[in-house]
Amino acid sequence: MRVLIIEDDVSVAEGVRRGLEAEGFAVTVRTDGRSGLDTAMSERFDLVILDLLLPELNGYRVCRELRAAENWVPIVILTAKSGDLDEAEGLETGADGFLSKPFSMVVLIARVRALLRRPHRRVDWPAVADLRLDPLRRTCLRGDTPVVLTSRETEVLAFLLDHPGELLSKQAVLDAVWGARFDGDPNIVEVYMSRLRRKLDEPFGRATIETVRGQGYRLRVGESV
Numbered sequence: 006m007r008v009l010i011i012e013d014d015v016s017v018a019e020g021v022r023r024g025l026e027a028e029g030f031a032v033t034v035r036t037d038g039r040s041g042l043d044t045a046m047s048e049r050f051d052l053v054i055l056d057l058l059l060p061e062l063n064g065y066r067v068c069r070e071l072r073a074a075e076n077w078v079p080i081v082i083l084t085a086k087s088g089d090l091d092e093a094e095g096l097e098t099g100a101d102g103f104l105s106k107p108f109s110m111v112v113l114i115a116r117v118r119a120l121l122r123r124p125h126r127r128v129d130w131p132a133v134a135d136l137r138l139d140p141l142r143r144t145c146l147r148g149d150t151p152v153v154l155t156s157r158e159t160e161v162l163a164f165l166l167d168h169p170g171e172l173l174s175k176q177a178v179l180d181a182v183w184g185a186r187f188d189g190d191p192n193i194v195e196v197y198m199s200r201l202r203r204k205l206d207e208p209f210g211r212a213t214i215e216t217v218r219g220q221g222y223r224l225r226v227g228e229s230v
Contacts, residue, residue: 006121007049010034011041011067012056012083017106021054021083024110025117038062042070050078052117055100057084065098072099079120083108101156119184133169133226136205136213138162147209154204157182161197162205165214165224174221198222 008025012018013036022032033050035041039061045053053071057064068080081102102116137146138159145152145162154162160182165173175194179187195216202214215223 006051007031007033008117009041009045009048009050009053011036011038011045011053011059011064013037013059014056017056017083020110021113024114028114030117036060038064038067042067045071045078046074046076052120053078053080054083054113054117055080057082068098068100081113081116081120083113097155099156133166133224134211134213138166145205147205147211150209152204154201158197158200158204161194162201165222169224170226172217172221172223178222194222 006029008030010018010021010025010032012021012034015036018034018036022034025032033044033048035044038059041053041055041059042062045067055064055067059067062070064082064084068082071078071080079102080100081104082100083104083106085106101120104113104116135146135148139145145154145159161178164178164181175191178194179191183189183193198214198216205211206213213225215225217223
């Protein structure tokens, strides 16, 4: 497995490199955003560990440009910025995980392994009403209109499409998308359901994603207007 570290703090980069190599990973290090982006675009990696406060290009820009180029390598943001807004922006630009400094190497390696264990998702979901998903590009089509989704939004929608018409509990969604060991606020599920409705239902006069109060969520498979 090949990992690219884009980190301008040499001591941090070296520590992470040694830790990953001890676990059997092949590691490449770049110390500025521009060379990191160029390397990520020109070579194949299984995962990128990305700092936010980088010279040349910041981490948000690196992440955004990789996704714009349809490069879907998993990205873990590793940064001294720890605010909720920073994490939200990182995830919105297409990152798959966020870890604040100072951090535990054990936790970082666990995050890396968890991302690399994710199975390749199916790409042949049948359309639900006029809703279709392209998970590789993180794009959903509502009819002929493309709707761009974040990484997490794609995962939530993919889980719903795996179970069309089924009533799914909040815990089931958490376990499938965030993992069984997630210890954050479970209401994050409602946040993402609301985001999907704002992108996929409301602009088109639809009601595909249904909340069943006290029970969970359902992707409606019948008429949704």
